[in-house]
Amino acid sequence: MPRNRQFVIDHLPKGKLGPEVFKLGDGPMPTPGEGEVLLRTRYISLDAANRAWMWGATYRAAIKAGDVMAGGALAEVVESRAPGLAPGDLVFGDTGWQDYAAVPAKHLTKLGKAEPMTHLMSVYGIAGLTAYFGLLECGQPKTGETVVVSAAAGSVGMFVGQIAKIKGCRTVGIAGGPDKCAFLTSKLGYDVAIDYKAGNTGRELRALCPDGIDVYFDNVGGDIFEACLFNMKNHGRIACCGAVSQYDAPVPHGPRGIPGLIVTKRLTLKGFVVMDYAEQNDRALADLKGWVASGKLKVYEDIIDGFENLPAALIGLLAGENIGKRMVKVV
């Protein structure tokens, strides 16, 4: 009988997320009910949203003490009691942080094939689709416009900048530290990079975008959001994708200048969640596959080996240590 390792929430974090929040143990082997499948997790996705879910219900239920830690994974069907799924099929779904999970088939996305398989969780997964829909649907960039991206070396930002470039925009990436900034310009094709840890992001934005920002793709909220807000061009658009700077902060703080600047600059701020665009996934995946095949869209992944490393991988992600899509290889 195989083990089913699990990370269970010992208690919800009061302040910064630490490893003591997670308790490693062995759970029972789940048994799939009618309409469910038994899954073997292969790669578990690490996302800033994992932390946000601990604050309460959002577009999903809140995480509570005693729960297996929630998280999306690329998983393989081991046993099926649902039509349309057979052993060996690859799916994406919220298995939680465990080796095996029994999940209703209707909560799963059946995946095609990709080489390497991990691309199903980066460029062809939530990260790539989030970048695609957030930039193109919410940001509505036009050729020649200036697009600014925060967390630009992260799982989503990495694709946003490249897609903006494909669409003929000038791209400015914001990231923390010289290594990430070098990565932005040398590997991802950003026109210019701003190291937010090095100084005054607002002043750099003013210098680099003297005519203002047309589209800001916001992954972080907080001070960087504010710096971009004050440098938007009239009629600019802000795609609100996430607020990672706030998820692990004991006292979230909002930007100054809202809503006054929204009025005087006639800005549009649009929040989105990738699943809202699910019916357009086929079109998006066709575009993404074409760009990857032609070499226009580069994929970088940050794969950490070993189930036991999940808590450290999430804590590190919240501290901004990853470049590209972070995931933990389970098996």
Add this chain to the structure above:
Amino acid sequence: MPRNRQFVIDHLPKGKLGPEVFKLGDGPMPTPGEGEVLLRTRYISLDAANRAWMWGATYRAAIKAGDVMAGGALAEVVESRAPGLAPGDLVFGDTGWQDYAAVPAKHLTKLGKAEPMTHLMSVYGIAGLTAYFGLLECGQPKTGETVVVSAAAGSVGMFVGQIAKIKGCRTVGIAGGPDKCAFLTSKLGYDVAIDYKAGNTGRELRALCPDGIDVYFDNVGGDIFEACLFNMKNHGRIACCGAVSQYDAPVPHGPRGIPGLIVTKRLTLKGFVVMDYAEQNDRALADLKGWVASGKLKVYEDIIDGFENLPAALIGLLAGENIGKRMVKVV
């Protein structure tokens, strides 16, 4: 020779706006240059924006010490050196707070006739058009949806609620004090009113809009903006029209929960300035005139007689004392 009374800015306000900011005197009679007209101001418009302009350049240049106080007015052409305008024509434009002004014709909007003439500055002026475009273009209300309006008894809010009702929406008005709230439901047809001075606006919104707010028309910013933000329905829209609660505050403060709530609730916030929609004015005016003629749209105006009352009229407007569109009758 007639006098040209003027209110000149003595100094910009540091904190709350007071009468000492304005200095009444007599200026020279202006002489129109080529392409300009000499205007006699008839009714001067009082707007929260008058105060906002003192903070710095926005969609118009900042007001400075020594300037004639800026402000829009319904004015009559006395002498014309511009084609297309003749003595007796009525126009709207930024004459400033003075009896006479020489203004380039290209900065003026030539007006039709209306009875009473003051409707040209309320329902058929910036207030009515702002309500119309802000609600319909930015808010995109659908029949049966819940529309919440702040400063609902003010010059713009008064029309927003009525237009939302015409479009088949349920309307909730927020205003300060029992008199205004009674006015909202008895005269303007709001389904329900919330007195923000009486208690907890957020709790009342939760009780009155248990399924959430579809469209919030924001005239005020600050705490009321925040209360509405926390009660928006998924995919809700916020039309950002103004932030009057912040204009006269020494330390503007922003709402909590931004941008996190924008993401999780997939909200759209859209700032706008009425002049952005100028090419659609004819259609809007035709709708507004039809609704007024049929009795569906009621017009309330707050007309104060006497040029010398301008400073008190603006200070009172910022304190929320007006019901309906406030203006000062000059002559």
